[in-house]
Amino acid sequence: MNPGKLLILAFSILSLVGIGQSQDAANQTDQSSQPPAAAAAPDATAPAVGADQESYLIGASDVLTVTVWKEPSFSGNILVRPDGMISMSLLGDIQASGLTPLQLSDQIASKLKKYIHEPKVSVVIYQIHSKVVYMLGEVAKKGPVEMTPGMKLLEAIASAGGLTDFANSKKIYILRNEGRTQQRIPAHYKEALKGDATSNLVLKPGDTIVVP
Secondary structure: OOHHHHHHHHHHHHHHHHHHHHHHHHHHHHHHHOOOOOOOOOOOOOOOOOOOOOOOOOOOOOEEEEEEOOOHHHOEEEEOOOOOEEEEOOOEEEEOOOOOHHHHHHHHHHHHOOOOOOOOEEEEEEEOOOOEEEEEEOEOOOEEEEOOOOOEHHHHHHHOOOEOOOOOHHHOEEEEEEOOEEEEEEOOHHHHHOOOOOOOOEOOOOOEEEEO
């Protein structure tokens, strides 16, 4: 083959290789400049952890998520007022305190039948604020501690910031109102720390934990 033709052919091959490499580099640059996929946002209406929808009794200051299928005007987060009532558009005031979420959803559905054919209603506990225990004495944070169903002694003390250096852990006790009487229940804190389940007492709303 003519040497001149060989040079032209070699030059053409080198040019094609260079173009391919430039395109690959450009593609890599475009991909690297793309922002990463956004992480999924947390569910803003996730039910409160520990709230049993079948047995939990709604109380004042709790926040409920009410959902009426295909009716956004009736859906949303609703605060339970201090008087135990909630307010909904067209329905007015509805008693919520003392009911389970399922019972309340049935009540709302019954009232909505005046406006909607076969309404489908769901009520879940979004935030729990009505159930508290009280911490007194040698703890980092005195006062009310919001509780979840099933909260135990160690969890409550931890939520209050733990014991101070001056606490007498051997003499901790719980004051509990039962009707018109008040019980004083010894709390075996050190045994509970060691894993004794019977010493890590399950608390009730309104309990007062006293740490001398």
